[in-house]
Amino acid sequence: MRTYKATVRVRSASGSGTMAVWAQTSASNPIEAKQLMEAQYGRGNVISIPTLVK
Numbered sequence: 001m002r003t004y005k006a007t008v009r010v011r012s013a014s015g016s017g018t019m020a021v022w023a024q025t026s027a028s029n030p031i032e033a034k035q036l037m038e039a040q041y042g043r044g045n046v047i048s049i050p051t052l053v054k
Helices: 030-041
Strands: 002-011 018-027
Touching: 002 030, 018 030
Parallel strands: none
Antiparallel strands: 002 018
8 A cells, every 4th residue: 555645625714715735645555545535535626646655
């Protein structure tokens, strides 16, 4: 397992609008990492391609 990070879109704390934040997950490959993030944050909310954290 490796650690991947990507930018995801989340609802802002005030409830009005959204903001982009970094999210990390452990996965075997970038495709699996994106699937895990989409399951957590919702389909279409993963903005960037998951990249390996060094």
